Amino acid sequence: SQTIHQWPATLVQPVGSPLSLECTVEGTSNPNLYWYRQAAGRGLQLLFYSVGIGQISSEVPQNLSASRPQDRQFILSSKKLLLSDSGFYLCAWSTQGSRGQPQHFGDGTRLSIL
Amino acid sequence: AQKVTQAQTEISVVEKEDVTLDCVYETRDTTYYLFWYKQPPSGELVFLIRRNSFDEQNEISGRYSWNFQKSTSSFNFTITASQVVDSAVYFCALSGRGSRAQKLVFGQGTRLTINP
Numbered sequence: 001s002q003t004i005h006q007w008p009a010t011l012v013q014p015v016g017s018p019l020s021l022e023c024t025v026e027g028t029s030n031p032n033l034y035w036y037r038q039a040a041g042r043g044l045q046l047l048f049y050s051v052g053i054g055q056i057s058s059e060v061p062q063n064l065s066a067s068r069p070q071d072r073q074f075i076l077s078s079k080k081l082l083l084s085d086s087g088f089y090l091c092a093w094s095t096q097g098s099r100g101q102p103q104h105f106g107d108g109t110r111l112s113i114l
Numbered sequence: 115a116q117k118v119t120q121a122q123t124e125i126s127v128v129e130k131e132d133v134t135l136d137c138v139y140e141t142r143d144t145t146y147y148l149f150w151y152k153q154p155p156s157g158e159l160v161f162l163i164r165r166n167s168f169d170e171q172n173e174i175s176g177r178y179s180w181n182f183q184k185s186t187s188s189f190n191f192t193i194t195a196s197q198v199v200d201s202a203v204y205f206c207a208l209s210g211r212g213s214r215a216q217k218l219v220f221g222q223g224t225r226l227t228i229n230p
Contacts, residue, residue, distance in 0.1 A: 032215055043222040044159075044205070049215045057215065088157060094216055100147030100166055100209055101216055105159040 002027035006091045006106030014114050019064075019078040021109050023091030026072065031093040033074040034103060035066055038088040050074060051096065086113045116141045118208050120221035127196055128229050135191040135224045137206030143167075148182065148189045149207040149218065159205070165189065196228045 006023045013019060025031050035047045046059045048066035056066050063082050067075045074091060088110050092103040117140040127133050139148065150162040163173065165182050173180045177194045193200050203225045207218040 034217075044220045046217060049217060051214050090157075090159065092159075096214065096216075099145070099211065099216065100164060102149055102161045102164050103216075103218055104161060105151075108157045110157070 002093070002104065004091060004093055004104060004106040006109060008109060009107065010110045010112075012112045012114060013081050015083055016080050019076070019081050019085070019111070021076040021089055021091075021111075023074045023076075023106055024072055025074075025093045028072070028093070028095065030071060030096055032096055032101075032103075033068060034092040034094075035074065035076050036090040036092065038090065038108075040087070044090070048076070081113050083113050086111055116143075116146075116208050116210055116219045118206050118219050118221035120204075120206055120224050122224045123222070124225045124227070126227040126229060129198060130195050132192060132194050133196050133226065133228075135193075135204050135206075135226065137189045137191065137221060139187050139189065139206070139208045141208060141210050143210035143212075145211055147209045149209070150180065150189075150191050151205045151207065153203040153205065153223070155202070162191075193226075198228050198230055201226060201228045 003026045033050045036044045037047055038044050048058055050056050050068045053068055064078050088108050090108045091106040094103045095101045119138045146167045148165045152160045152162055170182050179192045181190045203223045205223045206221045209216055209218050
């Protein structure tokens with residue numbers, strides 16, 4: 001069966017520090033991968049998605065970047081964090097090929113910027 | 115453009131009551147897919163159900179049921195005999211023919227609180 005791992009679970013970082021969040025998927029090949037952010041009490045905002053290694057699409061201009069160095073690895077990064085980067089970050093995957101596939105989410109990372 | 119509206123921001127009921135969460139969508143695609151997700155207090159999103167636009171049959175899974183009506187562009191979710199463990203934020207989402215990436219358009223979510 002497929003599983004998705006996301007770490008760390010919580011992170012407290014000072015303003016201006018770098019960031020690296022990692023997500024890996026097991027049990028499937030060539031998945032679509034996604035990064036979402038959820039502000040407190042708000043809905044989900046799609047940040048990045050990827051349909052293959054090295055292929056990254058950004059949905060909103062921001063202080064963050066994403067990379068996909070391996071088929072089942074998706075990394076969210078920042079060189080200098082802002083206060084507005086605080087939030088709950090979720091990674092997700094879906095099967096490529098047929099339409100209408102659900103996305104399956106990791107447990108998320110709670111990021112607090114001080 | 116695609117849009118999902120969950121007009122109920124918060125709902126609070128007493129345990130064992132039935133509760134319906136509303137979802138209204140907009141799309142120009144003739145083929146599309148609708149989803150419901152549950153986000154418990156721990157934070158992860160749990161996939162509950164997917165319906166495609168050609169299948170208007172209602173679905174029941176235990177205490178959960180879903181009513182899909184194309185005529186009103188709605189995909190409502192009912193919990194029968196609610197329990198405290200049903201307390202969560204519920205999201206409705208839409209996926210159209212779109213791109214290979216199969217992006218989802220999410221509603222803003224409904225926070226459901228079941229009181230003992």
